[in-house]
Amino acid sequence: QKEVEQNSGPLSVPEGAIASLNCTYSDRGSQSFFWYRQYSGKSPELIMSIYSNGDKEDGRFTAQLNKASQYVSLLIRDSQPSDSATYLCAVANNDYKLSFGAGTTVTVRA
Amino acid sequence: DTEVTQTPKHLVMGMTNKKSLKCEQHMGHRAMYWYKQKAKKPPELMFVYSYEKLSINESVPSRFSPECPNSSLLNLHLHALQPEDSALYLCASSQALENIQYFGAGTRLSVL
Numbered sequence: 001q002k003e004v005e006q007n008s009g010p011l012s013v014p015e016g017a018i019a020s021l022n023c024t025y026s027d028r029g030s031q032s033f034f035w036y037r038q039y040s041g042k043s044p045e046l047i048m049s050i051y052s053n054g055d056k057e058d059g060r061f062t063a064q065l066n067k068a069s070q071y072v073s074l075l076i077r078d079s080q081p082s083d084s085a086t087y088l089c090a091v092a093n094n095d096y097k098l099s100f101g102a103g104t105t106v107t108v109r110a
Numbered sequence: 111d112t113e114v115t116q117t118p119k120h121l122v123m124g125m126t127n128k129k130s131l132k133c134e135q136h137m138g139h140r141a142m143y144w145y146k147q148k149a150k151k152p153p154e155l156m157f158v159y160s161y162e163k164l165s166i167n168e169s170v171p172s173r174f175s176p177e178c179p180n181s182s183l184l185n186l187h188l189h190a191l192q193p194e195d196s197a198l199y200l201c202a203s204s205q206a207l208e209n210i211q212y213f214g215a216g217t218r219l220s221v222l
Contacts, residue, residue, distance in 0.1 A: 044200070
């Protein structure tokens with residue numbers, strides 16, 4: 001079983017719609033959760049971090065964490081063409097190493 | 111400011127060459143990382159330095175040799191690489207091991 005799994009892509013959404021990205025993790029002791037955005041040929045860029053159960057909102061992005069279900073998600077509201085990228089879910093284990101999911105590629109259609 | 115600077119941006123080397131990748135940050139971060147990323151794959155952790163000491167080596171072949179001369183600088187020395195080592199090499203830093211990691215722009219390495 002992979003440590004971090006993301007819903008398989010690619011995900012195509014029309015401009016203005018909500019893009020929903022999901023991630024599950026296997027280590028129940030994980031404490032820190034991150035979403036990184038990576039444009040093609042570029043490096044990962046942090047867009048959200050979340051540490052406690054519930055929702056965390058930052059602009060058009062909302063991260064949701066449910067530790068009991070070992071599940072973290074990212075919602076992108078009012079999707080824009082500039083949101084087209086690969087989104088990486090990353091989970092920090094007790095030894096502080098980041099485990100990355102395979103990534104979900106999002107395409108926003110104008 | 112969350113800037114991590116990597117040089118060079120691109121590097122082409124032969125299998126007998128010796129080269130080095132450089133990473134620098136001036137944010138006072140005490141943890142620095144090297145990752146390798148192949149196309150359409152997530153980053154894979156190679157090395158972690160914490161307070162200038164090697165904390166984690168993910169069983170990386172000895173042809174990759176990390177060095178942390180001071181708290182702001184991280185090098186990756188390359189020697190006798192193989193074509194399959196061609197990848198994007200990413201450096202990251204964080205305030206401490208448990209904090210958010212910020213990535214540099216990466217060095218795209220091609221081994222001929």
